[in-house]
Amino acid sequence: MSDNNLTNKVMNIKSHRLSKKEIDDNFSDLHAPLSAIEALIEADRCYFCYDAPCTNACPSDIDVPGFIQSIRSDNLTGAAEKILSENIFGGMCARDCPTEELCQLACVRNDHEQKPVEIGLLQRYATDSVLNNGVQLFSRQENTGKSIAVVGAGPAGISCAHRLAVLGHKITVYDAKDKLGGLNEYGIAAYKTPNDFAQQELDYILDIGGITIETGMQLGKQINLEGLQEKYDAVFLGCGLGSVNKLNLDNEDISGVIDAVEYIANLRQTNNKDELMVGKNIVVIGGGMTAIDIAVQSKLLGAEQVTIAYRRSKKIMAASEYEQALAKKHDVQIQYNMSPKCLIADDSHVTAMEFDVMKSQKDGSLKASGENITLKADVVFKAIGQKLVTEGLTDNNSLEIEKGRIVVDEHRKTSLSKVWAGGDCVLDGDNLTVSAVQDGKLAAISINETLTQGA
């Protein structure tokens, strides 16, 4: 941890780059919620499509025209029920889903007028109505006597736990951290989920009862998969990716070279963002959502120059067009085809980073062009992906792992008969909150079917 904490020993790194008020303003809601009349007018734009493309595009199968129709008719509870019955994190997904690549990309209004229905904002409007008013839409079925362990209190784990609790099972959720929520609490950009929304949503979800929480419990330390299988009727792994990838450069551990994920976690947890140490010239290595998130948030904290250096071309970049545009809107520079070559340090603190400029070959591979670019940097953020921590999971080598991820079938069942998994830790996932929620839900349905078979 200490390696990654910035100190003010280096001149260009300091806190209070902006006033508290400026920072509070910067980190307020990215999109203001819809007012009642805005919601009614926007809801009226929905065509109530048959076999709706937006629903088909939703990883969690939300009946989008159905919930929008309920908004149109002032049936907000009905709207929220439609959303939350498919996706218990409908509130968070309304805030952080890349809707521009999912439901809103599929909206037929794009063909009609190049402007989709604002499905995300409408979903937030509907879910806020029950979350803010504490309207509990779910109740537990009769106790089945079965108990299930869930590892990880992120969107996948809690989604699974909630669905199983509804079905009458007893759940114990284990999480390594102090606070629940996983990346909802520690990862998602602060301006997408202000006002402690992640905890508010969790309180609502856990209010159903039947879910016991055990924090400070880490796989490979306090708990392990073998023990859980013995103790419980089933286990769901939603443990995420506990470790970050490395650049594999010689002097990678010099000060000023930081894991973006960890910095964001600090940013999410602090009550005084103006106290955070912020660099002047920041280079972000990576091309995904984390890269965009750390770049934009660095700008919002007052960094002067922020550059995302991505190894490949704009087309291939994992961050959506919308996210790239969001970064550019915040004066973040994005440079493509930049492969990290070396870190330049002075007195063991980074001062610049050198890149090979890459050229795409006909076969799609990248080759160094011979040209080099050096970017001034007092902070370098690594946002080049995370990896699964296998301690406590694979001690007896029977859990199938491929490409550093847990292998699951379409029901999110692993190679072990009592173990299911979902979220970022499984193979072929897309790292979206909404997909993690769906994984948890599908696993819960499968676990329930397995446990109640022949009962």
Add this chain to the structure above:
Amino acid sequence: MADLTSNFLGIKSPNPFWLASAPPTDKAYNVNRAFEAGWGGVSWKTLGEDPHIVNVNGPRYTTMMSNDRRVIGFNNIELITDRPFQVNLKEMRQVKRDWPDRAVVASVMFPMNEASWAKHIPIIEDTGIDGFELNFGCPHGMSERGMGAAVGQVPEYIKQATEWCKKYATVPVIVKLTPNITDVIYPAEAVLEGGGDAVSLINTINSIMRVDYDSLTMFPTTGGMGTHGGYCGEAVKPIALNMVAEIARNEKTRNLPISGIGGVSTWKDAVDFIALGASNVQVCTAAMVYGFKIVEDMKTGLSNFLDEKGMNSVDELIGKAVPSVTDWKFLNLNHVDKAVIDQDKCIKCGRCHIVCEDTSHQAIEYSTDSGDRVFTVKDDECVGCNLCVSVCPVIDCISMVAMTSGTDPRTGKAISSQASDWTTHPNNPLKVS
């Protein structure tokens, strides 16, 4: 620029857009503002006997709105003028003097006794007004007292009162009809028999807007109790158009001039009324929703439309569509339309498919075989009902195309160029041979 001037029964106005007898024409202040805004004429808010009536001091109006709060329908329980008879006469005289080129018609409502008509009609006419409009239409309040719609619902009363008015008036007499009847031809013919010069229609339709979802009382109420009102605005236009067309194509009444009323909000609505037989139109709700300025677009829109049609005046448009209105029994049963979807315009919402599948003839196929959503008309199922066109959100995406040759794949019958209707159809027990 086409000529918008209007000559209705000899009453001249610079354009065919009059304000109907209603709150907008309640007093000189409003009418002066209307004329300044450019309205062609007014039917002054209905005069009655003194002592004048009183109105409730609570909600008189309610609307039905879209989600973005556009007014679709409008309900009112306001009665006729609640000002003294002489005050109205004085103001009408002054307004007519100040605006000699505009039409000022006096709407009136008197009980079913001749003495009342004999007493009031001459002194009203003395103000210089251009004509009378007999309010036999108000469906609320006044009808409980044997006036308004209570007269308009009994053809014999209409005839009688029209005769009385004609006896004491020298200016033209227009009779305003209620739609709260079963067949508008009976009242219209009664007007003719009574010697009336014209009809105006429709007045408002009996209505209750909704309930209050908290109190579960009707809505709105006057301190807890409510009463039905009269419905108007865009939502009633089709009802009004039918009644206008019925009078315009009825043998006895086809030459009876018509002033069209009922949901006129734009120049297009005026085109509807005039083409279906009205000589001019009267407007109330659109003004009550947007103010008097709304007339500006009505005038330029109508004028531009007439130019596009190569028509020099409004008169050339009057009744143009009437010959196309007939009885169902005369529709050509040999005519076959099929829906055609323009795949380039289709946005793949699937509404045409699901409404046809669920509620009509299962004639639009949905396929995702190619990976794309494709909606295709099945000609062997399509009856040409126009439901798909009616629900499609894209302009001109689905159209009905007539088959002119070959065989209807639905019926297996050859397309005939010969028209044939119900009157000679073999299934008709009363067919003419």
